[in-house]
Amino acid sequence: MATARATLTDVAREAGVGVATVSRALNGRPDVSAETTARVREVAAALGYRPSGTARALRRGSFSALSVIVPDSSWGWWEPVLRSAVTAAAEAGIHLFIHPATEGEGGLDALIEGLADVPTEGVIAVSVPDQLAIRAACDRIGLPVVAIDDSVHTLHLATVTVGNREGARQMTEHLIEQGHRRIAFVGAAMDELDPSWGEGLFIEERLAGYREALAAAGIPVDEDLVLGWRELGDETIELVAPLDDLLAAGDHPDAIFCVADLVAPAVLRTIARHGLVVPRDISVAGFDDERAASLMNPPLTTMRQPYDEMGRLAVDLLRTAIGGADTPVRYYTLPATLVERKSTAPV
Structure with missing residues (x-):
């Protein structure tokens, strides 16, 4: 029987640090102390943890990508937001992966856990009702995340809205x-x-x-x-x-x-x-x-x-978070614009 592959979570548990710290240590980030970095790498080696080839490509700077989780439903208001995000990412030399939030085995947790083996640096969650679940799952694998949403009362993510x-x-x-x-x-x-x-x-x-x-x-x-x-x-x-x-x-x-x-x-x-x-x-x-x-x-x-602005703002916020800067958990609200057509008229 094949031995289960060690994960970032396994390394974090053994090293006594958070998953995000493990990710930063293995990527040589300067915001992790030399002592912690050495400890994490020692544990990773002992457990046989091997980052995927795509993750190594990210560290070399030869590939850069973000992931977008979208509702598993017909295209709606968020479709032009997604197109705008794709354009904004492309202008920065970043690829955008699209992941429908299906009702498959493991649900949202399984989808996000799978991103650990995808060459992605962060997540944009579009109109996914359970922000807390997304926050927790992304934290476990050390990925920053922002949302585009206007449906939840309690925020757990920096959220772009109208x-x-x-x-x-x-x-x-x-x-x-x-x-x-x-x-x-x-x-x-x-x-x-x-x-x-x-x-x-x-x-x-x-x-x-x-x-x-x-x-x-x-x-x-x-x-x-x-x-x-x-x-x-x-x-x-x-x-x-x-x-x-x-x-x-x-x-x-x-x-x-x-x-x-x-x-x-x-x-x-x-x-x-x-x-x-x-x-x-x-x-x-x-x-x-x-x-x-x-x-x-x-x-x-x-x-x-403001679909164009919403997509671009989400990409900008996520890139800011990836860079290590603070992105406060709050609504980032953009104004709507009146479009007058023929369905209304003066009395």
């Missing part, structure tokens, strides 16, 4: 400026939110921005117009049930703000079912500016996430 609350407030103000007063909000039924949405922080923030804009304009929030859609994100659903019920009861909002662009197609179908026309009878707006926003009929007014 200004959801301010963006929603800006969109609601835009609808108010067009003369709309009865503005509905189609969000999610938070008590039945699919786990893939994480903790749904962005939904809460966008709803808060909507409420704040109405309050600032002196417009009371009609709770009957705050619609929690249980099938949020299910593209196979034809109609938005709570909106369908609202319109069937003869309750006609002036405008509808969708919590995300992916909600808008079902909203448009529901409106059309009741013989209403967008934007003549009801204006409709979204958030994200996914590619589909410009392909809808009519094209969707929305808040555009």
Whole structure:
């Protein structure tokens, strides 16, 4: 039977230091004392630890790469972020590996542990709900990690995000400026939110921005117009049930703000079912500016996430961490931009 290959974790346990210290010692980093470096190398030799050929290539400087963990789902808002990150990395002479977060054996832990044998210097985690698990797994193999996300309340990683609350407030103000007063909000039924949405922080923030804009304009929030859609994100659903019920009861909002662009197609179908026309009878707006926003009929007014800047900022933060500088655990927030198309119009 073959002997199991010694890992960084094995060396760290035997040497009595952290995995990150082992990684830095074996790579000859100056921030590890000569005594600790000698001890780590002695233990590594005794255990028969052998870094992979790709890791040796990294140390020689002949190859440089980063890894990106992405959701195991259809391409969505994060696809243009990923393209931007690839471009930013390439400009710095860095390759980018893409790893879908599948439901395979061992899950996320196994995926990240496997990166120990991949020529990668750090990890970008895109919209992965369990930041703590990623933090712990990356620490075990000595890899710095940052996130691109807006779904979790408690951060464990430096996280690039968009200004959801301010963006929603800006969109609601835009609808108010067009003369709309009865503005509905189609969000999610938070008590039945699919786990893939994480903790749904962005939904809460966008709803808060909507409420704040109405309050600032002196417009009371009609709770009957705050619609929690249980099938949020299910593209196979034809109609938005709570909106369908609202319109069937003869309750006609002036405008509808969708919590995300992916909600808008079902909203448009529901409106059309009741013989209403967008934007003549009801204006409709979204958030994200996914590619589909410009392909809808009519094209969707929305808040555009700064995809290019988000990808570049994530790469910059990760390179900073790789260089040994501090990257505080907090949100690094970029502003959204209003994109006006034909789905909204003045009353």
